[in-house]
Amino acid sequence: MTPSGNGTDGARPRVVIVGSGFAGFHTAKSLAKRMRGEVEIVVVSPTNYFLYLPLLPEVAGGILEPRRIAVALSDALPPCVRHAPGEVDAIDLDGREIGWLDPEGVAHRTSYDRLVLAAGSVHKVMPIPGVNEHAVGFRGVPEALYLRDHLVRQVDLAAMSDDPDEIAARCTFVVVGAGYTGTEIAAQGQLFTQALARSRGLDPDSMRWVLVSRGRILAGLDEHLADTAAQVLRRRGVEVRTDTTMEEATEEGALLSDGERLPTRTLLWCVGVRADPLITGLDVGIDDGRVVVESTLQVPGRPELYACGDVASVPDPSRPGEATPPTAQHAVRQGTLAGRNVAASLGCGTVRPYRHRDLGFVVDLGGWQAAAAPLHVPLRGLPAKAVTRGYHLAAMPGNRLRTAVDWAMEALQPRQSAQLGLVRSPAVPLDTASPEVPQHHLGFPHASTGEATGS
Numbered sequence: 001m002t003p004s005g006n007g008t009d010g011a012r013p014r015v016v017i018v019g020s021g022f023a024g025f026h027t028a029k030s031l032a033k034r035m036r037g038e039v040e041i042v043v044v045s046p047t048n049y050f051l052y053l054p055l056l057p058e059v060a061g062g063i064l065e066p067r068r069i070a071v072a073l074s075d076a077l078p079p080c081v082r083h084a085p086g087e088v089d090a091i092d093l094d095g096r097e098i099g100w101l102d103p104e105g106v107a108h109r110t111s112y113d114r115l116v117l118a119a120g121s122v123h124k125v126m127p128i129p130g131v132n133e134h135a136v137g138f139r140g141v142p143e144a145l146y147l148r149d150h151l152v153r154q155v156d157l158a159a160m161s162d163d164p165d166e167i168a169a170r171c172t173f174v175v176v177g178a179g180y181t182g183t184e185i186a187a188q189g190q191l192f193t194q195a196l197a198r199s200r201g202l203d204p205d206s207m208r209w210v211l212v213s214r215g216r217i218l219a220g221l222d223e224h225l226a227d228t229a230a231q232v233l234r235r236r237g238v239e240v241r242t243d244t245t246m247e248e249a250t251e252e253g254a255l256l257s258d259g260e261r262l263p264t265r266t267l268l269w270c271v272g273v274r275a276d277p278l279i280t281g282l283d284v285g286i287d288d289g290r291v292v293v294e295s296t297l298q299v300p301g302r303p304e305l306y307a308c309g310d311v312a313s314v315p316d317p318s319r320p321g322e323a324t325p326p327t328a329q330h331a332v333r334q335g336t337l338a339g340r341n342v343a344a345s346l347g348c349g350t351v352r353p354y355r356h357r358d359l360g361f362v363v364d365l366g367g368w369q370a371a372a373a374p375l376h377v378p379l380r381g382l383p384a385k386a387v388t389r390g391y392h393l394a395a396m397p398g399n400r401l402r403t404a405v406d407w408a409m410e411a412l413q414p415r416q417s418a419q420l421g422l423v424r425s426p427a428v429p430l431d432t433a434s435p436e437v438p439q440h441h442l443g444f445p446h447a448s449t450g451e452a453t454g455s
Helices: 022-035 053-060 141-160 164-170 180-199 223-236 328-345 381-395 400-412
Strands: 014-018 040-045 049-051 070-072 081-085 087-092 097-101 107-111 114-117 121-123 172-176 208-212 239-241 246-249 253-256 261-263 266-269 273-275 290-292 302-307 362-364 370-372
Touching: 014 022, 014 107, 022 040, 022 081, 022 328, 053 141, 053 180, 053 362, 053 381, 114 328, 141 164, 141 180, 141 266, 164 172, 164 261, 172 180, 172 253, 172 261, 180 208, 180 223, 180 362, 223 239, 223 362, 223 370, 302 328, 362 381, 370 381, 381 400
Parallel strands: 014 040, 014 114, 040 081, 114 302, 172 208, 172 266, 208 239
Antiparallel strands: 049 070, 087 097, 097 107, 121 273, 246 253, 253 261, 362 370
């Protein structure tokens, strides 16, 4: 695909958005709503869907089917928004051109009048021996499907073994990182493996889950959420190891900072994220690995360039001198504002700075348990569960009824435990930004090189 026409030659101005995650999706939606067909919008991303990441642990836990949380861009965005499938591998800021490789390896390029960087983030990998080789991250549908199959496989193999040591290792699951993702994976995964154990004739209590965290669980969030999550997990038998780090990962297990070696076949890396390496080499300001932007989300010195979401260092008005953290809530708000301000720069509306108000947070802990603080009102148990699921349904751009039906089926029937084998481990590498992959940002590679970076 090579779109034609731009604002400089009298045709409709072209806005290119890199990424279809929370920030990119809401940028396209907001811009299309305001411009009403008076602008050409092109979204470049490897997938043709918006992924509702907060419910990904429920896919791994066998509650939701993956298509419930993967909403097709063509269904959720107006027809004036076109999707270019591919991975961006070249950005020429001075020439106002962008290039990408489509899924079949064909190179494309286009000019733009406005460019919005909303490429999101990738795994933050620490220099810990063995992590890249033996840990699995959790950022997308392939990883969720792989993890679900892996959990089923480990319990099946444990049920067939007569070796106590092998059984113990296969029934031990280690999660490193106790933020949102790690906490919810531990909560959902523990219930899932216990259900698997019952159906295979194993003792459900033999399913050992260990949550390893450098600091306290859900650090940085409301203490009510953190305390409730820790209490629920510990009551279920999950070992919450705070003030602990992982020192080494091997094929046989993990070495913790307290000296304990955990024999395991399952090591999940949920330590955090960093901005997509797409921005490496761009002639823009970088702060802590993210693109520096003004409160209007414009990049200083380049009025045609915007950045939002995890890839941008956006000034936080509630914390002077600091940037907003990389959360879905901020990405949604920033994407909506980016669409508004891009439209204003094209003569439709007025420019506004980024502002936000904390409306509270929710954490799903599996089963009938959750923690929530809507408008800072602390809730737990069933009331929190109702608020949590209501919030997710309201925030999803589609598939709400199908998601609600899956939740209802979870309450009425046991979870399905068939191992499908759709995704193998080589398809879910932890290091999604390998230094061995050449990166081109200021010039366009030849079509035959096959060189691309994730976006």
